[in-house]
Amino acid sequence: MFILILSSCVSEVDFNQSDDLSFQPTHMASLVHFNFDQYKFLDNSGNEIYVISESSSAPLVTGTFAKDYLAKVEIQFKISNTFNRTMIITLQFYNANNQLSYQFLSITIPPNSSNKTYTEVISGVALNNFLIGNLAVMQVISVPNSGAIINTAIPKNLNVQVSGQFYSNIQNR
Amino acid sequence: MKKFIGLIFTLLTAVIFAQNKPILYNFDQLPQTLLLNPGEKVSQKWHAGVPFLSGITVQYGSTELKLINILSDDKILIHDKFRNVIYDLKPNDFAIINQQLELLNVGFRLQNQIDFLSFGLYEELDAIVYYPKDLAELFYDGNNILNKEYSFKDLNFKTELLSVFHVGISRKIDDDWQIGSRLKIYSSFFNIQTSRNSGVYYTKKGINNPYAHFLNGMSGSIKTSGIFLPAGTEIDKFYVIDKMMLGGNLGAGLDFGFTFKPTQNWVLNGSIIDLGFIYNSKNIRSFKLNENYDYEGVEPPFDPNVPEDYWEEIIDNFNIVKENTEYKKSYISYRPIKINAMAKYEFGEDRFVDCYDTEVDPGYFNAVGAHLFTVFRPIAPQIAATVFYERKFNKSLRAKATYTIDSFSSNNLGIGVSAKIGKFNIYGMFDNLLGYQNLAKTDGASFQLGMNIIVP
Numbered sequence: 001m002f003i004l005i006l007s008s009c010v011s012e013v014d015f016n017q018s019d020d021l022s023f024q025p026t027h028m029a030s031l032v033h034f035n036f037d038q039y040k041f042l043d044n045s046g047n048e049i050y051v052i053s054e055s056s057s058a059p060l061v062t063g064t065f066a067k068d069y070l071a072k073v074e075i076q077f078k079i080s081n082t083f084n085r086t087m088i089i090t091l092q093f094y095n096a097n098n099q100l101s102y103q104f105l106s107i108t109i110p111p112n113s114s115n116k117t118y119t120e121v122i123s124g125v126a127l128n129n130f131l132i133g134n135l136a137v138m139q140v141i142s143v144p145n146s147g148a149i150i151n152t153a154i155p156k157n158l159n160v161q162v163s164g165q166f167y168s169n170i171q172n173r
Numbered sequence: 174m175k176k177f178i179g180l181i182f183t184l185l186t187a188v189i190f191a192q193n194k195p196i197l198y199n200f201d202q203l204p205q206t207l208l209l210n211p212g213e214k215v216s217q218k219w220h221a222g223v224p225f226l227s228g229i230t231v232q233y234g235s236t237e238l239k240l241i242n243i244l245s246d247d248k249i250l251i252h253d254k255f256r257n258v259i260y261d262l263k264p265n266d267f268a269i270i271n272q273q274l275e276l277l278n279v280g281f282r283l284q285n286q287i288d289f290l291s292f293g294l295y296e297e298l299d300a301i302v303y304y305p306k307d308l309a310e311l312f313y314d315g316n317n318i319l320n321k322e323y324s325f326k327d328l329n330f331k332t333e334l335l336s337v338f339h340v341g342i343s344r345k346i347d348d349d350w351q352i353g354s355r356l357k358i359y360s361s362f363f364n365i366q367t368s369r370n371s372g373v374y375y376t377k378k379g380i381n382n383p384y385a386h387f388l389n390g391m392s393g394s395i396k397t398s399g400i401f402l403p404a405g406t407e408i409d410k411f412y413v414i415d416k417m418m419l420g421g422n423l424g425a426g427l428d429f430g431f432t433f434k435p436t437q438n439w440v441l442n443g444s445i446i447d448l449g450f451i452y453n454s455k456n457i458r459s460f461k462l463n464e465n466y467d468y469e470g471v472e473p474p475f476d477p478n479v480p481e482d483y484w485e486e487i488i489d490n491f492n493i494v495k496e497n498t499e500y501k502k503s504y505i506s507y508r509p510i511k512i513n514a515m516a517k518y519e520f521g522e523d524r525f526v527d528c529y530d531t532e533v534d535p536g537y538f539n540a541v542g543a544h545l546f547t548v549f550r551p552i553a554p555q556i557a558a559t560v561f562y563e564r565k566f567n568k569s570l571r572a573k574a575t576y577t578i579d580s581f582s583s584n585n586l587g588i589g590v591s592a593k594i595g596k597f598n599i600y601g602m603f604d605n606l607l608g609y610q611n612l613a614k615t616d617g618a619s620f621q622l623g624m625n626i627i628v629p
Binding site for chain 1: 250255384
């Protein structure tokens with residue numbers, strides 16, 4: 001009996017394959033959304049506001065999983081702009097030392113456009129810079145349109161929806 | 174990552190012979206058979222297990238998944254094989270690891286000559302994890318399929334490490350009947366368990382954003398004791414000894430059993446083991462989730478007069494949820510109850526020793542029989558049926574061969590040998606012998622080893 005046990009073996013397998021084992025889950029997530037009407041671009045005196053900004057802490061990575069296995073991120077902006085002027089959206093990330101770590105390409109939305117999509121693909125070194133962002137600053141810039149003013153009586157709308165696709169590559173290291 | 178893959182493989186590996194010891198059961202009146210049936214017939218005056226070596230049990234096995242399923246030396250990419258495993262396993266597939274180490278086992282016949290008292294201490298690790306199919310697929314592929322629901326109902330697991338003090342009596346009622354019971358005091362090192370969960374996670378097209386994420390119909394909890402320890406707690410030998418010596422979460426249990434000889438050649442035998450519980454009151458930290466959640470992303474105010482840190486708001490909301498889900502309340506965990514039932518027919522009288530003394534039970538050279546085993550688990554009982562042939566070669570050597578079948582395997586052959594050299598006894602039992610030809614293809618294996626001093 002002991003001879004049988006001692007002569008047991010593991011065959012027809014290749015353990016080295018485990019080095020090649022990997023899988024690539026993709027997670028999709030809604031991130032940010034906002035909806036500006038015509039009043040958003042006017043101050044209390046009725047004067048137009050050309051730059052609206054928002055900043056918030058945004059520790060994108062608090063664990064090691066994203067740092068270790070996140071391979072690519074696609075941030076998708078879906079924007080509708082019924083204003084008769086161009087809108088520009090900028091999004092910047094700052095690291096813990098308040099230095100710019102990642103900056104999205106400015107998104108220019110033409111007047112009277114509907115469901116425009118813009119996708120920023122982030123990978124490689126840029127992804128590392130993106131992930132160390134601690135502070136996010138988003139700006140919405142209303143580009144003045146000569147001869148056209150914002151009329152509060154006419155409903156206008158800037159709708160922004162931001163979502164992400166997160167591609168991981170989990171593998172033996 | 175290798176550890177992670179090892180963990181995944183372990184979790185996907187299911188034991189089919191969990192806590193089933195068909196070879197040891199009712200074999201050669203070994204002291205350890207009293208732990209499987211306190212009503213086992215024993216004829217020795219006293220016995221003592223060799224400390225730490227009297228009973229070593231390790232059991233593992235697999236249902237659908239074998240090592241070769243993932244690591245077979247073929248032309249198929251391991252990625253594809255792993256994916257097949259993830260999608261082919263079913264929620265009823267489960268993993269169990271059971272390990273026992275006997276530290277002390279002593280027994281002796283009382284003066285009344287009809288009672289045999291035995292007591293001892295053993296350590297046991299018992300873990301069961303059912304395959305959480307939906308959550309495994311979510312982890313493997315992500316949530317990239319809209320409207321696909323990932324259910325939490327398959328999330329079932331229980332793991333505990335404990336020491337067991339036990340004392341039992343096997344009483345001879347008459348020549349035909351033997352009954353016995355055993356009292357157990359459990360001292361748990363740790364316990365973690367969850368079952369009866371419900372709820373689904375899914376992502377669908379949102380209103381305010383492309384995606385809306387939902388947790389619906391959530392109801393469930395994960396209970397732990399001895400897992401989250403106070404800061405500064407050192408897990409050293411003093412900690413282990415303290416928990417071992419009744420310093421853990423305590424509980425109690427009972428075993429019952431009988432042996433009946435309806436005729437000279439027939440033996441009927443049965444037991445119910447670990448009818449007990451543990452009251453978990455130390456180092457408790459549990460989690461429950463009984464609400465619904467939906468999320469479509471944050472909506473920043475873009476208002477300088479309302480300086481709102483929406484990320485902090487998310488964290489705060491998460492913490493509120495966390496506080497609501499976390500609680501510290503004592504709870505009872507139940508031991509997995511095991512039931513054994515056996516019938517065997519003995520033949521071939523042994524008259525070499527006592528051929529002139531008809532008062533002494535002569536014993537038999539051969540026995541054939543059947544053994545049914547059931548252990549009650551969180552989802553459903555696991556059942557195994559065994560037929561066996563037992564052979565006594567001489568006063569010192571016995572062997573037992575078994576064939577076990579259950580819902581997972583139909584080719585499990587086992588063999589056990591018990592040898593006595595004077596008062597020294599050594600035994601070894603191995604299950605699923607065919608699997609040893611190539612462990613990569615095996616359904617599972619288990620073994621028990623031990624040494625005793627037995628004084629007849």
